[in-house]
Amino acid sequence: MIKYITILFVGMLVINGQVMAAEDAESTDHDAHSGHDMDHGDHMMDDSDHSGHDMDHSDHSGHDMGHGDDHGMAHGDDHMMDDHSDHSMMHPGEDGHASHHGDGHHHMDDSHIMDHEGGMIMGQNFDKLPSSCDSISEEVEITVRAGREYANKFPGTMYAFDEQQWHVKPCAKVTWHFVNEDDIRHQFMMHGLPRYMYQNGMFHLEVTGPRTISGTLIVPATDETYLVHCDISQHMEKGMKAQLVVGNGGEDIPSIPGLTPYAFPDTYLHEDLPQVSNEDDDDSLLTQVDEFVTDNTPFSLIALFGVLIGLLSVPLILKLFSFRKNKVEAE
Amino acid sequence: MPTHFLIAVLACFFFSATVVAQTSLKLPETIKVVPEALTSEPVCDPIIAASWRDAQEIDGVKIRESRRCNPDNPALIAAVVKGTNNISMATLMETDLSADTIIKEDDIDGDGDPDRITIKLEVMELNGPSPDFEGLIPTFDIAPGIQPGLWVFAPKTRGMSTENFESVRANSLLRLPSPVIRVEVGDTVRLVLENSHYLPHTIHLHGVDHPYAGHGHDGGDGVPQTSESFLLPGGQRVYEFTPRQAGTMLYHCHVQTHTHLAMGLVGMIIVEENRPNNWLQTLNVGAGHVRHPSVAIQEEFDHEYDLHYHAMDKELHEIIQKYNDPRLIARDMNRLYDITDSTEDYYVLNGLSFPYTLRESLIIVEPDQKVKLRVANTASEMLAMHTHGHKATITHYDGIEHNPIAQITRDVYALAAAQRLDLTLNTTDDGLHSYGEGIWLFHDHREKGITNNGMNPGGNVSAIVYKSYLDDIGLPKSQGIDISKYFTEEFHQRKLPVWQDLDASGSLGAAAGQSAPIIDPATRITLIDFIFGLVAGLMLYMLFARREQTKQAMLQVVSKLKGSKGNKAND
Numbered sequence: 001m002i003k004y005i006t007i008l009f010v011g012m013l014v015i016n017g018q019v020m021a022a023e024d025a026e027s028t029d030h031d032a033h034s035g036h037d038m039d040h041g042d043h044m045m046d047d048s049d050h051s052g053h054d055m056d057h058s059d060h061s062g063h064d065m066g067h068g069d070d071h072g073m074a075h076g077d078d079h080m081m082d083d084h085s086d087h088s089m090m091h092p093g094e095d096g097h098a099s100h101h102g103d104g105h106h107h108m109d110d111s112h113i114m115d116h117e118g119g120m121i122m123g124q125n126f127d128k129l130p131s132s133c134d135s136i137s138e139e140v141e142i143t144v145r146a147g148r149e150y151a152n153k154f155p156g157t158m159y160a161f162d163e164q165q166w167h168v169k170p171c172a173k174v175t176w177h178f179v180n181e182d183d184i185r186h187q188f189m190m191h192g193l194p195r196y197m198y199q200n201g202m203f204h205l206e207v208t209g210p211r212t213i214s215g216t217l218i219v220p221a222t223d224e225t226y227l228v229h230c231d232i233s234q235h236m237e238k239g240m241k242a243q244l245v246v247g248n249g250g251e252d253i254p255s256i257p258g259l260t261p262y263a264f265p266d267t268y269l270h271e272d273l274p275q276v277s278n279e280d281d282d283d284s285l286l287t288q289v290d291e292f293v294t295d296n297t298p299f300s301l302i303a304l305f306g307v308l309i310g311l312l313s314v315p316l317i318l319k320l321f322s323f324r325k326n327k328v329e330a331e
Numbered sequence: 332m333p334t335h336f337l338i339a340v341l342a343c344f345f346f347s348a349t350v351v352a353q354t355s356l357k358l359p360e361t362i363k364v365v366p367e368a369l370t371s372e373p374v375c376d377p378i379i380a381a382s383w384r385d386a387q388e389i390d391g392v393k394i395r396e397s398r399r400c401n402p403d404n405p406a407l408i409a410a411v412v413k414g415t416n417n418i419s420m421a422t423l424m425e426t427d428l429s430a431d432t433i434i435k436e437d438d439i440d441g442d443g444d445p446d447r448i449t450i451k452l453e454v455m456e457l458n459g460p461s462p463d464f465e466g467l468i469p470t471f472d473i474a475p476g477i478q479p480g481l482w483v484f485a486p487k488t489r490g491m492s493t494e495n496f497e498s499v500r501a502n503s504l505l506r507l508p509s510p511v512i513r514v515e516v517g518d519t520v521r522l523v524l525e526n527s528h529y530l531p532h533t534i535h536l537h538g539v540d541h542p543y544a545g546h547g548h549d550g551g552d553g554v555p556q557t558s559e560s561f562l563l564p565g566g567q568r569v570y571e572f573t574p575r576q577a578g579t580m581l582y583h584c585h586v587q588t589h590t591h592l593a594m595g596l597v598g599m600i601i602v603e604e605n606r607p608n609n610w611l612q613t614l615n616v617g618a619g620h621v622r623h624p625s626v627a628i629q630e631e632f633d634h635e636y637d638l639h640y641h642a643m644d645k646e647l648h649e650i651i652q653k654y655n656d657p658r659l660i661a662r663d664m665n666r667l668y669d670i671t672d673s674t675e676d677y678y679v680l681n682g683l684s685f686p687y688t689l690r691e692s693l694i695i696v697e698p699d700q701k702v703k704l705r706v707a708n709t710a711s712e713m714l715a716m717h718t719h720g721h722k723a724t725i726t727h728y729d730g731i732e733h734n735p736i737a738q739i740t741r742d743v744y745a746l747a748a749a750q751r752l753d754l755t756l757n758t759t760d761d762g763l764h765s766y767g768e769g770i771w772l773f774h775d776h777r778e779k780g781i782t783n784n785g786m787n788p789g790g791n792v793s794a795i796v797y798k799s800y801l802d803d804i805g806l807p808k809s810q811g812i813d814i815s816k817y818f819t820e821e822f823h824q825r826k827l828p829v830w831q832d833l834d835a836s837g838s839l840g841a842a843a844g845q846s847a848p849i850i851d852p853a854t855r856i857t858l859i860d861f862i863f864g865l866v867a868g869l870m871l872y873m874l875f876a877r878r879e880q881t882k883q884a885m886l887q888v889v890s891k892l893k894g895s896k897g898n899k900a901n902d
Contacts, residue, residue, distance in 0.1 A: 115430065118432075147565060158564050158657050182566075183525065183567035184453070184527045200495075208525070231490075233468075233505065233527070234459050234529055237461050237462060237463075237468075254462075262655070263463050263464065264460075264462050264463070264655075266659055271662075
């Protein structure tokens with residue numbers, strides 16, 4: 001929790017400082033980045049033959065396919081290819097950075113991939129090792145499903161991922177298959193990655209459902225817990241929040257449904273809502289007896305039951321007291 | 332004994348009397364609030380590049396000059412005119428639009444412009460709560476520090492809801508009002524609603540020719556009790572229509588309309604006349620100046636402005652900030668909030684209240700021009716819009732042209748709830764249409780409409796400003812008072828004495844608290860009480876310690892009385 005709030009607020013100052021400091025370094029980084037982008041491109045091409053991702057398509061057969069062929073896989077999809085060449089998918093790095101309004105809104109768009117249906121992959125990394133890693137420890141593929149349906153098991157939420165926590169080894173290369181099952185946009189957004197290789201420390205998949213998008217990253221060697229969320233207004237707040245635990249992990253992220261408590265929970269008051277009365281439910285003998293007693297005496301059956309227990313326990317209490325008395329006398 | 336007591340009481344009164352006498356010799360000083368003590372912001376937001384104001388051409392789209400302080404992003408205008416499917420990636424990246432927000436294709440009638448238009452809208456919450464911290468996210472201020480919870484239809488966005496990951500401010504597309512939509516007569520429009528919110532919503536096209544019910548899962552009239560079901564969170568619905576009549580209309584959510592419309596789920600939709608090569612500015616985000624007007628408007632007018640008036644009851648807008656759980660929000664919205672007991676507190680023009688209206692909603696004119704104003708009132712009460720220095724002509728009511736020879740020229744324009752008026756503002760200095768150049772206010776003449784929750788100036792005040800009265804950052808060159816104090820949070824929190832700088836002596840500034848320098852009233856009362864208590868305590872102690880003496884004294888007194896009585900009786 002402290003970590004998250006730090007990222008958002010206290011960290012602002014520190015981060016600003018870092019941005020300033022990193023600004024110079026970034027200009028050199030950029031060349032590396034754009035070269036890296038080309039690698040992405042190549043990978044995209046390669047992956048078009050990758051049969052492993054075809055499963056995404058069949059995953060969708062259960063969903064409303066009203067959008068037909070328009071919604072294939074993002075990964076290795078033809079749309080992606082076309083757009084890649086048509087629109088020169090990469091943001092024009094340096095030029096874009098020095099955009100005339102200079103407010104820094106859009107610099108996060110550098111070095112990422114976007115298709116014409118709004119599918120986005122950002123901060124993807126297939127082969128750049130974090131400085132803390134000597135080699136890749138494991139290669140894992142994780143499928144993350146997102147949608148309203150997964151919020152059903154958490155009352156008081158509206159959107160959720162199918163899992164709230166994932167574990168990987170330090171220096172793992174993780175390929176995420178993000179399956180958005182709703183008919184709206186969702187995001188799989190990670191924060192807090194090393195900023196020298198992930199812009200703004202972010203890894204981000206975004207897609208309008210029902211559709212799947214895949215992306216790969218390599219996690220650093222340190223034991224850490226990363227926030228994973230959907231940044232669309234109120235989606236994280238209403239349940240679409242999870243964490244990625246690398247190694248033994250760091251501090252837990254707060255207010256993850258079913259996992260960690262809310263920092264600022266709501267107050268729930270009892271509401272006097274109309275209910276079906278018990279009158280019809282008279283098949284139980286106990287209820288009948290209770291009703292009879294209640295109707296004909298000023299006491300309820302439960303009260304009589306209490307009296308009975310009280311009377312029975314009198315000798316026991318007396319015995320207990322006398323025992324103590326004896327003990328005192330003995331002393 | 333009684334003498335002690337008397338002395339103490341007298342001392343007490345003497346003391347307090349001195350205090351009063353001292354303070355009434357001179358009235359308190361005037362206290363001045365210094366600018367350094369205020370949370371202020373620049374009058375014109377410095378993040379806007381000056382070049383945004385210039386006339387320019389992007390990807391073949393001509394964009395008009397817009398001299399105001401916060402002009403619309405030219406790249407955004409280019410993208411919505413060409414469609415996100417036709418615009419260059421570089422231009423798209425200068426906006427927060429998704430790549431599929433506006434799809435323009437198929438010139439069905441062969442007149443040089445696309446006729447199959449897909450517009451994707453999401454439902455976004457602004458100034459909402461978080462279970463992680465006490466603040467709001469993503470934030471949108473209607474005036475400095477004023478952040479009512481809002482729901483808006485927003486153009487489909489990409490990436491984060493905030494400006495960037497270090498900021499809690501909403502990105503440039505997430506704002507009040509819901510965007511103005513422009514379509515052409517005869518277009519096949521597919522308005523796609525992606526319900527990204529946590530409550531159900533729909534779209535009702537108010538005044539725009541549309542089918543009662545859509546085909547299959549498509550939307551129709553937008554009324555969940557009649558033509559269609561609720562569009563639940565996570566769902567998507569297409570509203571397809573081909574408008575046959577031009578005019579200024581509305582679109583709004585028809586789920587629990589009494590609260591959802593007021594929350595901000597309402598915008599203007601304008602059907603433009605069909606003309607060849609009519610590439611429309613499909614969205615006017617934030618309403619206001621239209622920087623790429625339609626062919627029909629260009630034929631007749633020099634400028635076009637969209638003016639969307641709205642009002643809010645702050646108690647309604649606080650509900651979504653009180654809870655995180657959607658069930659509790661639904662409970663308060665649907666069952667506890669009583670609109671019949673509501674009062675309006677905030678009055679916005681194009682989503683902002685004064686002083687922010689100065690940044691965005693100025694009508695900038697030159698002499699001898701004809702300006703088209705499309706005005707909509709989506710508040711729940713009547714609007715009495717008034718223009719200083721000008722009498723405009725009402726040409727259309729609710730999108731229908733009024734008989735030209737019966738058209739009315741006046742200076743107060745009444746708009747019932749949900750009503751639209753098209754006005755022609757003529758800046759010819761003839762003593763009737765215009766009184767000449769200047770900075771002429773236009774505002775609601777129900778006086779509460781020119782306040783922010785009762786603080787004046789505020790509300791929907793803006794101005795018609797002649798270009799010669801505009802400075803180079805798009806602000807009116809006023810000869811009046813310094814307006815920077817309105818750009819502070821303290822002014823809107825009622826903590827800034829508005830008139831402290833009227834003259835050098837601050838004759839109408841804030842008076843200091845009366846006895847604060849010597850002894851404040853609360854302390855004085857405490858002190859007096861304490862002295863009384865002390866005296867009473869001492870007396871009781873004396874009575875007890877010298878009880879024998881007291882007893883004797885009492886007996887003596889009694890016997891004396893008895894004696895005198897006896898004597899008297901004996902006499």
